[in-house]
Amino acid sequence: xxxxxxxxxxxxxxxxxxxxxxxxxxxxxxxxxxxxxxxxxxxxxxxxxxxxxxxxxxxxxxxxxxxxxxxxxxxxxxxxxxxxxxxxxxxxxxxxxxxxxxxxxxxxxxxxxxxxxxxxxxxxxxxxxxxxxxxxxxxxxxxxxxxxxxxxxxxxxxxxxxxxxxxxxxxxxxxx
Numbered sequence: 001x002x003x004x005x006x007x008x009x010x011x012x013x014x015x016x017x018x019x020x021x022x023x024x025x026x027x028x029x030x031x032x033x034x035x036x037x038x039x040x041x042x043x044x045x046x047x048x049x050x051x052x053x054x055x056x057x058x059x060x061x062x063x064x065x066x067x068x069x070x071x072x073x074x075x076x077x078x079x080x081x082x083x084x085x086x087x088x089x090x091x092x093x094x095x096x097x098x099x100x101x102x103x104x105x106x107x108x109x110x111x112x113x114x115x116x117x118x119x120x121x122x123x124x125x126x127x128x129x130x131x132x133x134x135x136x137x138x139x140x141x142x143x144x145x146x147x148x149x150x151x152x153x154x155x156x157x158x159x160x161x162x163x164x165x166x167x168x169x170x171x172x173x174x175x176x
Contacts, residue, residue: 031169038165042158049151056147060140067133074130077123088112 091112 028169031165035162035165035169038158038161045154049147049154053144053147053151056140056144060137060144063133063137063140067137070126070130070133074126077126088115 089112
């Protein structure tokens with residue numbers, strides 16, 4: 001009789017352990033599935049970030065090239081405008097001293113003044129364009145740095161989530 005009771009008790013324990021085993025197996029499957037979903041989500045987010053980062057990098061490179069070209073053009077313009085101004089002033093002086101007709105002198109003086117004014121206006125326009133390109137480059141750089149910091153933060157959060165899921169997987173139920 002005692003052996004039958006022990007056998008019944010052992011059968012009950014086996015059934016209880018089998019139910020617990022099935023529950024743990026279903027939790028393990030659920031955790032594996034949630035980890036797979038988390039990895040998929042991270043992968044798609046990372047691809048989107050990489051694509052956006054690449055676009056911003058291309059935009060930054062383009063802006064840098066434009067900036068460098070604008071800087072070179074501005075330097076060339078400044079050099080040529082200084083030479084042109086000096087040359088034009090010298091021509092003006094030569095014209096004024098060589099010409100005897102006062103109407104001719106006035107016409108040439110007006111023409112030289114107009115050319116001088118146009119060059120100064122062009123110089124101010126180029127200076128504004130240069131300032132705008134510099135400002136745009138700064139904004140793109142700040143945006144790129146912000147996105148890099150955001151990617152680092154998100155990577156840390158994903159790593160933390162994965163670590164927590166692994167802890168739950170290894171620790172089993174009841175351990176948090």
